[in-house]
Amino acid sequence: MTIAKRGFSAFAALATGLCLAATMAQAEQIEIHNTMSAGGSEEAAITRFTEILEERAPGRFDIAPYLGGQLGDETDILELLNLGQTQMALTGGLFMGQYAAEYDAVSVPFVFPNWDSVEHYVMETDSGLAMQAQSRERGNLVYLGPQMRAFRHMTSNREIHTPEDLHGLPMRLPQVPVWVDVWSELGVQPIVIPAPDIYFAMRTGQVEAHENSLASPYTRQMWEVQDYIITTAHLSFPWHWVASARWWDSLTEDDQSLIREAVAEARAHGFTVEQERDDYYRAQLIENGMSFIDVDQAPFRAAAAPAVQRALADMAEGVTQDIQAAIDATAN
Incomplete structure (x- = not known):
């Protein structure tokens, strides 16, 4: 009787082990890439995604x-997704440009x-759906949706209340032609400088302003070299959840x-x-001595309109009609 029980127990243990091994073998591997370091809303979203699936x-x-x-910058990861050598990414807007x-x-x-209005344009309009279709056709990407990044504002060493106050202001910009053109239309003197050099350029007076989300002046301790933050809210440059079509299919x-x-x-x-x-960054920037100037954004949009x-x-x-439709559909 004891031998029989031991034999059954051994069989049961073996069966359980085989079932567990089969379950583990069937687990679907999902690599998710993002270029930001840990601690931000990007990591929080990826962690929540993992929790939900589990x-x-x-x-x-x-x-x-x-x-x-x-495993590489956005260009590298887009190539891996295209080839089906990785599965997913929370990526920037580079793929749209490509x-x-x-x-x-x-x-x-x-x-x-x-x-x-950004989300509605991307997810609901004909233009947004066409973007998704072309991204799949040309880049083997399945589009799964945008994730909000806080709106970008500008910092300055001079008070800015109207577009006229921008004239001649030396302002750091990334090497994005449309951004340079739009801010030039507003009257600034654009100076293209790599992101790691922003603080030094401000300390030495090479530039007197820059634009980014509030995370930038906070993490760079810009209260040491800048006095004002002007809430232009000119752009939300979202993250995008995408998957490799080769894997998805x-x-x-x-x-x-x-x-x-x-x-x-x-x-x-x-x-x-x-x-x-974003609320935390604002509070900390004020605590460290920076002053917020909450401007009327309409005049800035009107002044930028020719370049836009x-x-x-x-x-x-x-596209223009779909933008307006998205704005109208989400108006408060």
Whole structure:
């Protein structure tokens, strides 16, 4: 009797082990890439995505986050996604410039007045859907949705209240032609400087202003070299959840639906965390001596309009109408 029980127990243990091994073998590997370091809303969203999949399909997915550009910059990761050599990314807008530049209105400053209009344009309009289709056709990307990054403002060593106050202001800008053109239209003197050199350029007087989300003056301790933050809210340059089409098409419809649901909830969580951090940065910048000037944004948008129209004129037919439709649909 004892021998029989031992034999049964051994068999049961073996069967359990085989089942566990089979479950582990079936786990779907998902690498998720992002270029930002840990601690931001990007990591928070990816963590929530992981939690949701584990809650709703325990053991079905094996998620491996790669933060801080561990396996390369955005260009490198887009290539890996194209080839099907990795699975997912929370990436910037570079892919639009590569695969669907004629629909990339979200990269033009002073176009969208709030996050809801950005999201509506990308997800709901014909232009946004065409961007998604071209990204798949040209880059093997499946588009899963945008994630909010806080709106960008400008910092300055002079008080700015109207567009006229910008004339002749030496302002650091990244090497993005449409951004340089728009700010030139506003009267600044654009100076292209790499991001790591911003603080030094301000300390030495090479530039007197720059633009970015509030994370930039906070992490760079710009209260040591800048006095004012002007809330132009000229651009929200979102992250985008994308997947490799080669990998995506290998999934079952149930897995695809589950991943889409998890991404949607992760995006919402990232939105909340980003807003919380933006409020925190504002409070800390004030505490450290910087003054906020909350300007009327309408005159700045009007002054930038000629350059904005030049940028939009190069885009596909219907983009301008879809932008306005998105703004109208999300107006308060």
